[in-house]
Amino acid sequence: MATVINHIRKANPEKTLYFNTGDTLQGSAEAMFTHGQALIDVMNLLKPDFDEPGNWDYLYGPERFLETFVGSPGKLPLLDTKTVAANLYYVCADVSEPLCPGQVSDKPGESDRPALGVDKKTTGVPGYIDFPSTDATTPYPKLAGQRPL
Numbered sequence: 001m002a003t004v005i006n007h008i009r010k011a012n013p014e015k016t017l018y019f020n021t022g023d024t025l026q027g028s029a030e031a032m033f034t035h036g037q038a039l040i041d042v043m044n045l046l047k048p049d050f051d052e053p054g055n056w057d058y059l060y061g062p063e064r065f066l067e068t069f070v071g072s073p074g075k076l077p078l079l080d081t082k083t084v085a086a087n088l089y090y091v092c093a094d095v096s097e098p099l100c101p102g103q104v105s106d107k108p109g110e111s112d113r114p115a116l117g118v119d120k121k122t123t124g125v126p127g128y129i130d131f132p133s134t135d136a137t138t139p140y141p142k143l144a145g146q147r148p149l
Helices: 002-011 029-033 037-046 062-070
Strands: none
Touching: 002 037, 029 037
């Protein structure tokens, strides 16, 4: 992959964007046993310009997701690129649905959105997206409704 990526970049200098489209951190024993770090290291060598997390990138829970793609005050994200997501929000406290009341429509199919810290009571609810990394608590109540990326 590195050979092809570098060839394309060299053939089209300043006209090429390498956009990784997610589902990067799972799929092998190496990924599983390192919580994705084995693939994060490879991705950092490949130097994508942008990354958009896929559903498997939430596999290791909200804390690992944030550490990998967002970083924290004074600490850069583990994945050395710009990460984007158009539909990812922190969940609102005391809400058993992955939507914050009054902020988006609750009609299935219109406003379903991934949320960090969603209560597991939503698993199997029609019209909502189930994620394996949802948390039984809302660890980020002060960030409710905000975008992490």
